[in-house]
Amino acid sequence: DAWSIILFVLGYLLLALVALRILCVLYNIFVPYVLCGCRRDLHARAGAKWAVITGATDGIGKAYAMQLAEQNFNVFLISRTQSKLNDTMKEISTRFPSVKIMTRAFDFTAPTYEDYQPLINELSTIKVGILVNNVGMALDCPEVLHEVEGGRPALARISTVNTLPVLMMSSAVLEQMVTRKKGVIINVTSGTALNEMAYWNVYSAGKHLKGYVGTLHIFGPMQVETMSFLEPSPEKYVRSALRTVGVVSETTGYISHQIQVRRQAI
Numbered sequence: 001d002a003w004s005i006i007l008f009v010l011g012y013l014l015l016a017l018v019a020l021r022i023l024c025v026l027y028n029i030f031v032p033y034v035l036c037g038c039r040r041d042l043h044a045r046a047g048a049k050w051a052v053i054t055g056a057t058d059g060i061g062k063a064y065a066m067q068l069a070e071q072n073f074n075v076f077l078i079s080r081t082q083s084k085l086n087d088t089m090k091e092i093s094t095r096f097p098s099v100k101i102m103t104r105a106f107d108f109t110a111p112t113y114e115d116y117q118p119l120i121n122e123l124s125t126i127k128v129g130i131l132v133n134n135v136g137m138a139l140d141c142p143e144v145l146h147e148v149e150g151g152r153p154a155l156a157r158i159s160t161v162n163t164l165p166v167l168m169m170s171s172a173v174l175e176q177m178v179t180r181k182k183g184v185i186i187n188v189t190s191g192t193a194l195n196e197m198a199y200w201n202v203y204s205a206g207k208h209l210k211g212y213v214g215t216l217h218i219f220g221p222m223q224v225e226t227m228s229f230l231e232p233s234p235e236k237y238v239r240s241a242l243r244t245v246g247v248v249s250e251t252t253g254y255i256s257h258q259i260q261v262r263r264q265a266i
C-alpha cells in the first residue's frame with residue numbers, strides 16, 4: 001500500500017544520506033592527506049617571495065618559518081622578544097643562507113590600529129606572498145569567566161591576541177595580494193573552534209573568528225606536542241599542514257586530527 005511505499009522511499013533516502021555523510025568524511029580525510037599528500041610548490045600560489053609569520057620564534061610559528069625558508073621564501077618574523085627573534089634568525093640563516101630575513105619585535109596584545117601602523121607600513125615595503133596568522137594565546141586552564149587566572153587583564157589580552165592580529169595583518173597584506181591576484185593566508189586556529197567548549201569561551205570564540213570569516217586557508221591544529229601519531233611535533237604538523245594548501249580551504253592540518261574531527265561529524 002501507499003504507506004509501505006512511502007516508508008520504503010524514506011528508508012532509502014535515509015540510507016543515501018548516511019552514505020553521503022560517510023563519503024564526505026572519507027573525502028575530507030583522504031583527499032588532502034593521502035591522495036594529494038605530496039609536497040606542493042607554494043611559489044606558484046604565493047606569487048611573491050616574502051612569508052610573514054606571527055609568533056615565529058616558538059612552536060608552530062617557528063616550524064612555519066623554518067619550512068617556508070626551506071622552500072626558499074624570505075621570512076619576516078614577528079614576536080615580542082628581540083633576543084628570541086635574533087636566535088631564530090641566526091638558526092634560519094645558518095641552515096638556509098640564501099634566504100633573506102627580517103624581524104620585528106611587536107606585542108600583539110596591542111589594542112589599537114595606531115599601534116599597528118609602523119608594522120603595517122613596514123609590510124607595505126615587501127612583496128608578501130604568504131601570511132601565517134599563527135600568534136594566539138589560550139587560557140592557562142579553562143575556568144568560569146570571573147575566576148579565570150589573571151582576571152580581567154588576562155581576558156583582555158587573550159581576546160585581543162586571538163582576534164585583532166588576524167584582522168589587521170590580513171587586511172594589510174590582502175591589498176597587495178588582491179592586486180597581484182595571488183597569495184596564501186594561513187590562519188592557525190584550534191580544535192576548540194570546532195566545538196563549543198565549556199570554560200574555554202574567550203579562546204574558542206577568538207579561534208572561531210579566524211576560522212569562519214571567510215576566504216583563503218585555515219588550519220585548526222588540535223594538540224601539538226610530543227612525537228606520536230596523535231600529537232605530532234610542530235615540525236611534523238606543519239610539514240603535513242603545508243601540503244594541504246590549495247587542496248582544501250579548511251582542515252586540521254594533520255591526518256590523525258582530521259580523523260578525530262571527522263569521526264565526531266559522523
Ligand SMILES: NC(=O)c1ccc[n+]([C@@H]2O[C@H](COP(=O)([O-])OP(=O)(O)OC[C@H]3O[C@@H](n4cnc5c(N)ncnc54)[C@H](OP(=O)(O)O)[C@@H]3O)[C@@H](O)[C@H]2O)c1
Pocket residue numbers: 054055056057058059060061078079080081082084106107108109134135136137138161188189190191220221222223224225234
Ligand atoms: N600547541 C598546540 O597544541 C596548539 C593547539 C591548538 C592551537 N594552537 C594554536 O597554534 C598557535 C601557536 O601555538 P604554539 O603552541 O606553537 O605557541 P607557542 O609555542 O606558545 O609560541 C608562541 C609564539 O608566539 C610569540 N608570542 C606569544 N605571545 C605574543 C604576543 N602577545 N605578541 C607577539 N608574539 C607573541 C612567542 O614569542 P615571544 O614570547 O617572544 O613573544 C612565540 O614565538 C596559537 O595560535 C595556538 O592557539 C596550538
Ligand SMILES: *[C@@H]1O[C@H](CO)[C@@H](O)[C@H](O)[C@H]1NC(C)=O
Pocket residue numbers: 082083086
Ligand atoms: C639583535 O641583533 C641586532 C643586530 O643583528 C643587535 O643590534 C641587537 O642588539 C640584538 N638584540 C638582542 C636583544 O639580542
Ligand SMILES: *[C@@H]1O[C@H](CO)[C@@H](O)[C@H](O)[C@H]1NC(C)=O
Pocket residue numbers: 166167170185187209210211212213214215216217218249
Ligand atoms: C582568516 O582570517 C581572516 C580574518 O578573520 C579572514 O578574513 C579570512 O577569511 C580567514 N580565512 C579563512 C579561510 O577563514
